[in-house]
Amino acid sequence: MKFQTVNGFKDILPDEALCWQQLEQTARSIFRRFGLREIRLPLLEPTGLFARSIGEGTDIVDKEMYTFADKGLTLRPEATASIARAYVEHGLHVQQPVQRLFTIGPMFRHERPQKGRLRQFHQIDAEIIGTAEPAADAELMAMAQLLLDELGLKVSLEINSIGCPQCRPGFRTQLVQYLQERSGSLCEDCQRRSGSNPLRVLDCKNRGCKETVQNAPSILDSLCGDCAAHFAAVRRGLDDLGVRYSLNRFMVRGLDYYVRTTFEFTTTELGAQSAVGGGGRYDFLIEELGGPKNTPGLGFGLGMERLVLLLEQRGEDKTAVPRADIFVAPLGGQAAEFVLPLVHAVRRLGCAVAMEHGSRSLKAQMKQADRVKARFTLIIGEQELERREAVLRNMDSQEQSTFSLQGTAAELAEKLVALILG
RNA sequence: GUGAGCGUAGCUCAGCUGGUGGUAGCACCGGGUUGUGGCCUCGGCGGUCGUGGGUUCAAGUCCCAUCGCUCACCCCA
Known part of the structure; x- marks a missing residue:
């Protein structure tokens, strides 16, 4: 169903x-x-x-x-x-x-x-x-x-x-009289409305009614x-x-x-x-x-x-999608685990961080980073984990630098945010 | 409440006077790049043709019913 x-x-x-x-x-x-x-x-x-x-x-x-x-x-x-x-x-x-x-x-x-x-x-x-x-x-x-x-x-x-x-009552009487004298040229609805709700006739879209009403007394005169x-x-x-x-x-x-x-x-x-x-x-x-x-x-x-x-x-600004400040791309289970506290710490500092759960190929993750219009991507694979150095890629300029992973998640987050906003 | 039109992939749509559902576009996934996005290229996933009857050797296509949607009348935001 x-x-x-x-x-x-x-x-x-x-x-x-x-x-x-x-x-x-x-x-x-x-x-x-x-x-x-x-x-x-x-x-x-x-x-x-x-x-x-x-x-x-x-x-x-x-x-x-x-x-x-x-x-x-x-x-x-x-x-x-x-x-x-x-x-x-x-x-x-x-x-x-x-x-x-x-x-x-x-x-x-x-x-x-x-x-x-x-x-x-x-x-x-x-x-x-x-x-x-x-x-x-x-x-x-x-x-x-x-x-x-x-x-x-x-x-x-x-x-x-x-x-x-x-x-309004005075105008209403005037209008009713005017409409009744011309009820022949009004649509069925308006003939009925002439009695119950004559003001509505003024607003009728029917051509005959519109013409009839053109010379009707105006409320503004009353x-x-x-x-x-x-x-x-x-x-x-x-x-x-x-x-x-x-x-x-x-x-x-x-x-x-x-x-x-x-x-x-x-x-x-x-x-x-x-x-x-x-x-x-x-x-x-x-x-x-x-x-x-x-x-x-x-x-x-x-x-x-x-x-x-x-x-x-x-049809303007259809592309106004909010940008992620940074996309974090871990490769492999160890990296994925390592990255979670860091991501949270950066978010705590107010930055929009995008990442995927479950590790996909770097290419797939880069595509996703592009989709969320990330300004930066932080790449952390097995090699980076061992060396304690991640790759930070500027998605607009395509420049890459190394980002040291020494320190606590909170410390790393501070450094990272400074780089992103700087 | 009344009238008209339309239902084919997640979306936009082809599909002629009935004869096997489209290499269609967008989107998605993957390869080309043994760990680097957009562009390109190649491949893949994806359908009870709204539903139920009927006509027919054969129905997405014709007929009937039904459900849904859209637009318009009315009225209003």
Whole structure:
């Protein structure tokens, strides 16, 4: 019986893992500079957390969650809800009302897998909780943009404001009326959505719907005073920080907790998938989850698989294999035994030492040394053991010198490391 | 949930209108170098042709079913 990964789940093999590490390192570096602290969260949460925050009636909650129905538990489909839960549960606002947090890890959604879309996927997630200042919106987007810049990726930023509970209902009625007058030119889904979730129609990819929606009332014209002022300030902030963006009044995000600012980073190079990341404001989520009143927040998630696809597509530094500092090649059983304490001592001093167990021919071992891109190879055969002198070969210059084996393993290691690093 | 395409070596793939599975490339192992890598060269290892039925003298090839994967719709990261 052969086992294999289940559909929509993928192994990240060592060759690819390097790219992931690089991605994570860059993200952590950015977050450090912006004062975000890491928070690590469980993958399993009470189902109600997601139903309440993401919202009943969203695709995620209705049909995409991995839920253990008998236990009332669900594998998280996104990170913001869990972060909000942790913020409330541990009263993080008491010590520091404004929390700047990030987390990196897997999410789970039961959708049909395709390019750039898996059932277990990974996100880099950043949140700023506790401020309503538009400057925070601009800062957050600028941070994400900088991260993408440093990864060397070219993506576009689209932003929108979807208003708040004050102004959205009015817009909704306007929109519903507009859509119902033209329901004939809408696709079946959108005819249904006109009633249940009219904002989604704005985002429909169907050509007929797109055309119909082109002249629909714009949410941006219906924003209340506060929302309009906020959005204007966000845009000024982006301009001041030199972040380029385009306005997309049709962008609607698939989670109910968003208010005011929403944004997406998009690319055209991922097949059917365009979003590499997205986020927005959720000024009522914390309170909704039983936290302190008036605790606004905002955040974004970046899809790591999609970023990795873009990084790989760019096709650079595929050869970035970590080099071994030295490969130790013993010949014969005695040498192999002799070498073990030395190898360990060198590793203790911080050098990457490669060697094989079980002695193979020198040629085979040299090949292996080459494969791990060793800078040096230390050759110790029967003759060397007797003479207490090993051969140290510089793999790049091909120069060889003798290396005295007099002394303890620790002493030899010191000498060896000095030679390698010198 | 819907639709389309594809399953041949560890990976990438040839294999025509059915007639013995490819000296194929990459990778791996070994020889050429009695103890010296990359390049070259020679050799070697490696397959229930996804699985199960059917048609046929004969099926990797045709038909049916099934499993798996991929892409797309939908939605999103």
